[in-house]
Amino acid sequence: MEKExxxxxxxxxxRIDEIKKEISKKVKGASSKRAPLVGVFLFVVIIIGVTGFLIGKRQVKSSES
Structure with a gap:
């Protein structure tokens, strides 16, 4: 009985170890596909924000003069 x-x-x-391995493979695959897209999107948003800030700053200076 104990042997069984x-x-x-x-x-x-x-079986639990196999399931953990399968889940980790799926999670790694999903995150590695989306990570570059998220990085590019954040970079573009930051660049647009900085450019908008600089343009707005120039317009304020020119209107004050």
Missing amino acids: QKIFAEDIKE
């Missing part, structure tokens, strides 16, 4: 339980427990542990 040990074998059953080992089988369950192996």
